[in-house]
Amino acid sequence: MFRFKIIAAGVVACVLAAPLQAALAAPASLDELLEQTKSARQREEQANKEREAKFLAERNKQAALTAEARAELTEQQRRSSALSAAFDANEKKLADLQAQLDARAGNLGEMFGVVRQVANDFSSVVHNSIISAQYPEREEFISKLATAKSLPSMQDMERFWFELQREMTETGNIVKFKTQVVTPQGSAVEAQVSRIGPFNAMTQGQYLSYLPSQKQLAIMARQPGSRFEGPAKWLEEAKEGYVESVVDPTRGVLLSIYAQRPNTMERIEKGELVGHIIIAVGLVGGVLALYQLFYLVTVRGRVRNQLRFPNDPGQDNPLGRVLATFKGDAERFEKDAEVVELRISEAVLKEVPKLERFQSFLRLAVAAGPLLGLIGTVVGMIVTFQSITESGSSDPKLMAAGISQAMIATVLGLGIAIPLLFANAWLSSISKSIVQVLDEQSTGLLAERLEAKGHA
Numbered sequence: 449m450f451r452f453k454i455i456a457a458g459v460v461a462c463v464l465a466a467p468l469q470a471a472l473a474a475p476a477s478l479d480e481l482l483e484q485t486k487s488a489r490q491r492e493e494q495a496n497k498e499r500e501a502k503f504l505a506e507r508n509k510q511a512a513l514t515a516e517a518r519a520e521l522t523e524q525q526r527r528s529s530a531l532s533a534a535f536d537a538n539e540k541k542l543a544d545l546q547a548q549l550d551a552r553a554g555n556l557g558e559m560f561g562v563v564r565q566v567a568n569d570f571s572s573v574v575h576n577s578i579i580s581a582q583y584p585e586r587e588e589f590i591s592k593l594a595t596a597k598s599l600p601s602m603q604d605m606e607r608f609w610f611e612l613q614r615e616m617t618e619t620g621n622i623v624k625f626k627t628q629v630v631t632p633q634g635s636a637v638e639a640q641v642s643r644i645g646p647f648n649a650m651t652q653g654q655y656l657s658y659l660p661s662q663k664q665l666a667i668m669a670r671q672p673g674s675r676f677e678g679p680a681k682w683l684e685e686a687k688e689g690y691v692e693s694v695v696d697p698t699r700g701v702l703l704s705i706y707a708q709r710p711n712t713m714e715r716i717e718k719g720e721l722v723g724h725i726i727i728a729v730g731l732v733g734g735v736l737a738l739y740q741l742f743y744l745v746t747v748r749g750r751v752r753n754q755l756r757f758p759n760d761p762g763q764d765n766p767l768g769r770v771l772a773t774f775k776g777d778a779e780r781f782e783k784d785a786e787v788v789e790l791r792i793s794e795a796v797l798k799e800v801p802k803l804e805r806f807q808s809f810l811r812l813a814v815a816a817g818p819l820l821g822l823i824g825t826v827v828g829m830i831v832t833f834q835s836i837t838e839s840g841s842s843d844p845k846l847m848a849a850g851i852s853q854a855m856i857a858t859v860l861g862l863g864i865a866i867p868l869l870f871a872n873a874w875l876s877s878i879s880k881s882i883v884q885v886l887d888e889q890s891t892g893l894l895a896e897r898l899e900a901k902g903h904a
Contacts, residue, residue: 560599567594567608574611577646578658578699579618581665582625586611619645622683629656630666641665642684648696648703650680655707657700670707719856722824726817726857730864733813736806737871744803744878751885758893766799766882770890792890799886803879810872817865824857 571590574580580587593600593608600608622644629639629651641656643649649656649665655672656665671677676694683693696703716723750765761771773795832850 563600563605563608564594564596570594570612570615573615575660576658576699577615578643578649578665579615579646580660580663581627581641581649581658582618582623582643583614584663586614587663615646621645624684628664630659630662630664632667632669636664640684642680644683644693644695647699648694650684653677653681653684655680655694655703657704668704668707672703672706673711676703715856716860718852719824719860720827720853722820722827722857723860726820726824726860726864729813729816729820730860730868733810733864733868734871737810737868737875740806740875741871741878744875744882747803748878748882751882755885755889758889766803767886767889770795770799770886771893773890789894792894796883796886796890800879800883803882804876807872807876807879810868810875814865814869814872817861817863817868819861821858821861824861825854828852828854828857 567590571587571594574587574590589607590611593604622642624640624642626638627641628636629641630636639651641649641651649658651665651667654667655676657668658664659666679691679693682691694703710718716727719726747765750762751767754762754765754767754771758771762768763772770792773791828850830850831853832847835847835850
């Protein structure tokens, strides 16, 4: 009997659900187990009924939401249909209004095209005009008008006409105004600017270029030269009347090109070693020519003074030293006339080297100058052909350096030869005139002495 109870209790425990097993306490007998089972089943039925009621309530709520959503969908579909009909009606109305606008506009469309075309052409002028440095705000307005998609208003038309008129008026004006100027170091400073129409502008004797991207004036990093500085200052200092100044009809292009021209030192540097040698020869020849010219002019003056006092020979001039050879016993002039004549010739020949010194070097420099220039020309042509060979093309920019070197050397050679040629001829004429005076005076004085001795 005891064993049967244990087996029966084990079987019932196996068939109970897990929550029910947790809810039941260990039964003391089969009756208590039966009661517990009934109680658990009742609780389970109650929980099922509650879940079923909750499910039904949720189902009803979902049905209500579904009905509400369907009603909203129906309303939105109705609204969409209404909006679609209104959109179609508005499209038709817009088409009718556009047709009415086109009909009333008439030739305004053609005028708009002309305005856009003129504004587009004028915008390039304004963008590059130096006048825009004084009126920078106009460029934005012209650009917007040139790219507009609709008809311009009357205010825009009036301002466009005003900008056209102002450009024409300012083209003929010379004005002074203050604005920001970019220095060669890149900093912007405020300066007083003088502008000649749309051609060029200047400040403190320096010429300015216009930077369209920055809408500012900038001092040219390389100025055209000192010969242009004076007219710029005269214009800046002028208050009224007329002054001489520089006007660039190309609006800055010619000034920029002229500023890029090399100065004298840069041209000499392009001659390189041959050019330096030619200049050195020319400088030496020039110094010697100037020194000898000063000497000959001084000697000629002293000789002229000596001519006024032939009987009082001095040692500070060639003629005086030659005449001093006549001093001595007068009895010897008749007996040793030939010896005296030779002494006189000796004295004259002794003075000739000083009178003709450096002339040989000057003649050598005159002959060597063009030859040295020819060497520089050949070297420059070699550089030119080498650049052509290396680049494989005959680009003038690549050939310019070699050709410039060749031409500079030629110019330098001729530049020293021609002045030294004239200097040598001048020195030679002065020295020959002095030697001729020495010969004439010495020979004449000898003849006078001999004649006087003969009459005696």
